[in-house]
Amino acid sequence: MPKPAENPAVKKPVGAQPENPAQLILDGEVADNQWNLLPLTGEEQITADKLAAGKIILPASVWLALREALQERKQEIGVWLDSDETADFIGEYARELPLVAVHFPAFTDGRGFTAARLLRERYGFKGELRAVGNFIRDQLTYLTRCGFNAFAFQGAQPLTKLIDSLQDFSDSYQATVDQPKPIFRRRALAS
Amino acid sequence: MYRYDEQDHKLIRERVAQFRGQTERYLAGELSEEEFLPLRLQNGLYVQRLAPMLRIAVPYGLMNSTQVRRLAHITRKYDKGYAHFTTRQNVQLNWPNLEDVPDILAELAEVEMHAVQTSGNCIRNTTTDQFAGVAGDELVDPRPYCELIRQWSTFHPEFAFLPRKFKIAVCGTEEDRAAIRAHDIGVQIVKNDQGETGFQVFVGGGLGRTPILGVAIRDFLPETHLLSYLEAIVRVYNQLGRRDNKFKARIKILVKAMGPEEFARRVEAEWEQIKDGADELTVEAIEWAKRFFPEQPYKTFKAGHGEAVLRDQAGDDKAFARWLERNTFPHRVEGYQAVTLSTKPTGIPPGDVTDRQLEAIADLADEFSFGEVRVTHEQNVVLADVEQEKLFALWQAARKHGFATPNIGTLTDMICCPGGDYCSLANAKSIPVAEAIQRKFDDLDYLYDLGDLDLNISGCMNACGHHHIGHIGILGVDKKGEEFYQVQLGGSANQDASLGKVLGPSFSRDEMPATIGKILDVFVENRQPEEFFIDTYNRIGLQPFKERVYAKAS
Ligand code: HEM
Numbered sequence: 244m245p246k247p248a249e250n251p252a253v254k255k256p257v258g259a260q261p262e263n264p265a266q267l268i269l270d271g272e273v274a275d276n277q278w279n280l281l282p283l284t285g286e287e288q289i290t291a292d293k294l295a296a297g298k299i300i301l302p303a304s305v306w307l308a309l310r311e312a313l314q315e316r317k318q319e320i321g322v323w324l325d326s327d328e329t330a331d332f333i334g335e336y337a338r339e340l341p342l343v344a345v346h347f348p349a350f351t352d353g354r355g356f357t358a359a360r361l362l363r364e365r366y367g368f369k370g371e372l373r374a375v376g377n378f379i380r381d382q383l384t385y386l387t388r389c390g391f392n393a394f395a396f397q398g399a400q401p402l403t404k405l406i407d408s409l410q411d412f413s414d415s416y417q418a419t420v421d422q423p424k425p426i427f428r429r430r431a432l433a434s
Numbered sequence: 435m436y437r438y439d440e441q442d443h444k445l446i447r448e449r450v451a452q453f454r455g456q457t458e459r460y461l462a463g464e465l466s467e468e469e470f471l472p473l474r475l476q477n478g479l480y481v482q483r484l485a486p487m488l489r490i491a492v493p494y495g496l497m498n499s500t501q502v503r504r505l506a507h508i509t510r511k512y513d514k515g516y517a518h519f520t521t522r523q524n525v526q527l528n529w530p531n532l533e534d535v536p537d538i539l540a541e542l543a544e545v546e547m548h549a550v551q552t553s554g555n556c557i558r559n560t561t562t563d564q565f566a567g568v569a570g571d572e573l574v575d576p577r578p579y580c581e582l583i584r585q586w587s588t589f590h591p592e593f594a595f596l597p598r599k600f601k602i603a604v605c606g607t608e609e610d611r612a613a614i615r616a617h618d619i620g621v622q623i624v625k626n627d628q629g630e631t632g633f634q635v636f637v638g639g640g641l642g643r644t645p646i647l648g649v650a651i652r653d654f655l656p657e658t659h660l661l662s663y664l665e666a667i668v669r670v671y672n673q674l675g676r677r678d679n680k681f682k683a684r685i686k687i688l689v690k691a692m693g694p695e696e697f698a699r700r701v702e703a704e705w706e707q708i709k710d711g712a713d714e715l716t717v718e719a720i721e722w723a724k725r726f727f728p729e730q731p732y733k734t735f736k737a738g739h740g741e742a743v744l745r746d747q748a749g750d751d752k753a754f755a756r757w758l759e760r761n762t763f764p765h766r767v768e769g770y771q772a773v774t775l776s777t778k779p780t781g782i783p784p785g786d787v788t789d790r791q792l793e794a795i796a797d798l799a800d801e802f803s804f805g806e807v808r809v810t811h812e813q814n815v816v817l818a819d820v821e822q823e824k825l826f827a828l829w830q831a832a833r834k835h836g837f838a839t840p841n842i843g844t845l846t847d848m849i850c851c852p853g854g855d856y857c858s859l860a861n862a863k864s865i866p867v868a869e870a871i872q873r874k875f876d877d878l879d880y881l882y883d884l885g886d887l888d889l890n891i892s893g894c895m896n897a898c899g900h901h902h903i904g905h906i907g908i909l910g911v912d913k914k915g916e917e918f919y920q921v922q923l924g925g926s927a928n929q930d931a932s933l934g935k936v937l938g939p940s941f942s943r944d945e946m947p948a949t950i951g952k953i954l955d956v957f958v959e960n961r962q963p964e965e966f967f968i969d970t971y972n973r974i975g976l977q978p979f980k981e982r983v984y985a986k987a988s
């Protein structure tokens with residue numbers, strides 16, 4: 244298993260940064276967003292003692308640099324991965340985290356689907372797995388199958404309507420995070 | 435063939451409902467053009483020069499007569515009464531209305547068909563040999579594996595938004611009739627010394643503007659590991675494939691940039707983590723899939739009896755003899771033969787069939803071939819299980835419906851993309867060039883004398899017509915706003931796959947038939963007995979062709 248990078252350089256912001264909407268879909272319901280996601284600004288001089296109070300979601304590269312210093316506040320520190328940061332970037336450290344967010348700069352950028360599955364299936368991440376950025380409602384079932392349970396849609400969105408799309412598909416052919424047996428195993432058993 | 439159970443039906447119905455909702459949201463202005471685009475592509479819907487096009491999946495080319503009849507009905511009700519067979523063994527409609535597409539998909543779902551993932555940056559329909567299950571040279575029938583791959587890849591939640599489209603082909607014979615090295619993943623069925631079934635796995639093939647042949651990254655993969663290994667490959671690609679430039683986004687570019695060894699190392703490392711996990715096939719699952727492709731209820735025939743009948747009939751009728759020679763293929767079972775119905779009579783766009791012809795195909799399949807048909811990647815239709823004694827009757831019926839042009843495998847059995855007549859990306863039209871060549875070379879004796887010859891035409895470097903792997907490849911190019919054609923020689927799609935070499939400066943459309951004529955002359959003058967075009971080319975090289983074609987008139 245690849246080890247997380249030790250003290251990687253803090254990443255430069257590339258493209259649009261994820262927003263942090265006031266509400267989101269969490270475990271199938273509309274909920275208030277309890278977390279404050281900090282985008283990359285390009286002038287990261289962040290030190291542990293200068294961080295805002297409360298629940299915050301840090302860029303992964305910033306968090307890796309501050310991880311030791313933040314041990315005390317562990318329960319209120321989440322991390323977000325950009326789309327070019329694979330799950331290996333935080334690797335088994337994921338287990339320590341209450342929340343990981345994965346950024347979709349564009350909904351057609353499908354790297355976050357793999358990141359989510361690896362966090363859940365390989366790195367044993369049990370906390371809130373949150374999609375942030377430009378994904379769309381039509382992806383909700385796939386996102387869920389890959390392990391996401393929170394969806395922070397950007398812009399003004401009718402969240403109560405979007406929830407319906409969680410039910411687009413009632414089954415899947417593959418083994419996924421929410422269905423550990425692929426269809427061929429279930430069928431072969433039944434026949 | 436595979437039949438849906440309640441779970442398949444439910445999933446496909448849910449997909450149709452989902453797409454109906456998306457189409458409604460789009461038409462109501464709630465879904466932007468940009469967001470609707472990938473969604474409709476993943477449901478087979480393109481928008482082209484003249485109208486939307488709908489690409490319907492035919493899993494590994496196999497259909498039953500009920501499905502073919504439904505297609506006929508759909509072309510009549512929603513389109514202009516014809517359909518097009520594609521080089522990826524699918525079916526395409528050229529003129530549906532966007533508003534009607536959800537209804538079309540619902541009609542398809544009733545007969546266990548769909549248009550899922552026939553386009554877009556996802557795993558596409560898996561293709562294979564059109565003679566799967568009947569070929570004498572087959573090691574193992576590839577269709578059960580294709581079906582398992584179909585299920586694994588359909589609605590795969592992790593791989594619906596890849597950097598680029600992704601195609602898998604499977605081949606169960608030594609002679610590669612599925613062009614597997616021209617695919618993102620090519621799966622070659624092999625047996626090891628212990629007689630166990632497994633796969634040789636190629637990655638990184640593809641045509642388009644950077645044609646590359648796939649390289650083997652594993653020589654023997656035991657069969658139960660098939661899906662986990664595919665998953666490892668696609669996962670590495672999904673994470674590392676380029677997304678900044680769509681022309682560099684195919685897996686072939688990643689494999690090349692990284693080097694096949696490094697790519698293979700990463701795949702193996704990923705696979706180590708997931709093999710023996712939930713995606714691992716089980717022996718029971720493979721047996722389950724195989725049950726859908728049982729031995730057909732063949733009759734028992736006396737050895738040699740069918741051949742004797744055919745010899746008599748062919749002796750009396752030269753036209754039948756020609757058809758028998760070109761359009762039929764040996765069958766592993768005594769007394770049977772496979773038949774290719776040609777969709778390429780002169781003057782019809784290659785691969786086009788009318789609604790009436792589709793119905794005729796369905797009828798012929800019911801009468802002669804256990805009700806099943808296969809689409810070939812050369813855009814023809816195969817009836818795989820015909821009794822030799824009935825070939826004469828089938829031939830007569832096929833003639834009546836315009837399917838008996840005895841040109842399979844010859845120069846006029848061309849692969850041709852839709853080109854400038856339909857496609858907005860085209861540099862040049864391709865169908866009129868195909869037609870002009872068919873008209874010039876309509877003498878069957880001459881065509882037979884030339885023997886096996888693949889001529890492939892694409893209207894631009896996207897290479898939908900596979901021009902790189904034609905023995906003769908023609909590519910439409912744009913020269914200061916005018917349509918020109920570049921000629922390539924020496925490509926091949928078979929087990930000794932190779933990419934064609936450019937002959938020289940391009941030609942105008944009018945010059946094309948004569949240019950092909952000169953190339954054929956050089957071949958005829960230089961060929962040794964029993965040589966096909968590609969053999970002679972491989973022996974004498976490009977130069978003699980070049981000299982003749984570009985010789986100054988003296
Ligand atoms: C009419 C409109 C069509 C358009 C606009 C179109 C567009 C394209 C494009 C852009 C590519 C290249 C993608 C890439 O590799 O980067 C491509 C590839 C391909 N197309 Fe089409 N296509 C059309 C119709 C067809 C049809 C009718 C067929 C089947 C006869 C077809 C078969 C293929 C195949 C087999 C490839 C793959 C070549 C490869 O392996 O790279 N296309 N098409």
Ligand code: SF4
Pocket residue numbers: 851852853854857858859860861862892893894895896897898899
């Ligand atoms: S090869 Fe070019 S012209 Fe032909 S169909 Fe493909 S994109 Fe269109």
